């Protein structure tokens with residue numbers, strides 16, 4: 001699989017996802033295709049809600065789908081909007097948790113690449129897993145440890 005074919009595939013997947021966008025308020029359809037290190041491509045669309053803060057972006061939809069399938073590392077993210085819009089800060093933060101060097105490509109509805117950047121360029125000096133190293137002493141806990149109760 002060549003890189004161009006990969007991007008072409010990702011564009012096709014993003015376009016299919018974009019068609020499922022639920023955006024009655026903004027009317028701004030977004031489709032995302034996230035390529036995992038495994039080679040699998042996960043898609044997402046934006047899903048708005050009458051309670052606006054509950055809405056989720058296409059990028060995070062794709063990320064959560066991939067994570068729930070066991071993926072943890074990602075190589076490329078293609079975002080498709082009518083004008084080549086870029087990820088919001090919340091999505092950048094969530095993606096940084098797993099792949100700070102992720103390559104992000106935005107495309108407009110004509111299939112023209114608008115922007116290509118590493119996530120590390122879009123989110124300089126991020127707050128990430130290493131920011132919490134001072135909590136390393138808690139690593140001996142297991143998920144089954146009882147939670148302190150009042």
Ligand code: ZN
Nearest residue numbers: 057087088091
């Ligand atoms: Zn976002």
